[in-house]
Amino acid sequence: MKKFEEKTIKSEQVFNGKIINLQVDDVTLPNGKTAKRELVKHPGAVAVIPITKDNKIIFVEQYRKPLEKSLIEIPAGKLDSNENPLAAAVRELEEETGYTTNDLSFVTSFYTSPGFADELVHIYVTDQLVKMENPPQGDDDEFVEVLELTLDEAKEYVVEERIHDAKTNYAILYLHALGRL
Template identity: 75%
Template sequence: MKKFEEKTIQTEQIYNGKVIHLQVDEVTLPNGKTSKREIIKHQGAVAVIPITQDNKIVFVEQYRKPLEKSIVEIPAGKLEPGEIPEVTAIRELEEETGYTTNELKFVTSFYTSPGFADEIMHIYMSDKLKPMEKKAALDDDEFIEILELTLDEAEKYMKENRIHDAKTNYAILYLKTLEMM
């Protein structure tokens, strides 16, 4: 038995969407009592920390409806079924920034919100960017602006809450640790 395991008694599918699936599980707790867990299932996502030749980080600014505001983020996107994260990373880099690369370095993976979702985020980095001759097309419902910022500028954006999501904050702190080594 896994430590503190909650055994599923029953699962009720609530919603199956394009990005997420919502289910409610009835579970038996370690003390024998029962409880309900609302769970979001997600196929996973990938983000890239793109660094230009002049040592700037490439970001995208886009409107995030759940937040009702625009924020500045590193390029990212969801994994397609059966797709390996490196393929997603390059696709999202090309679609969102107009850069490509032949060299990705795996940085880390983490669960974004383990209290209610199983989404795993894979982070890659590349400082070997090449501008694409012909920019890849964005998804039909994507509207973004590209920004290239120094690490100091990115930290300023964090303080101003213009950069305000976990993956991008992680990326900046990660680059800051590399700077200190």
């Protein structure tokens, strides 16, 4: 057994949804005892840090029901089954902002909540944006407003907790650390 590995004894799927699946696993711990683990299975997601020619970051504001408030975030979305993350990133950029690009650079991937979920988010950046004449429509149940902020304005939104999610905070930290804007 690998160091700290928990061996699955039994796994039961308790919910199969549109975005997530939930399962409960019985596991054997490294010390030989057993425990239950409640797991959220997620197909993964992508996010894009879009930078305009005048060095502003494009964000979207949308209502987040679990939080009962709107957040300002970088464009992002769930991966479809077996979808290439780079293709998904372009799709989400187009649907949410009306911009496209042929020049996305991979930044990083990270797990959002590894204590109970397997969601992996892939982040890309571009400063080669092209405004689309006829952008594709987003999801029927998704309502977003596009806004552009300077890096300093985005940092202020973090302080005000208007930007308050991990992927967007990471994007701002990444741009700040590189002195990119």
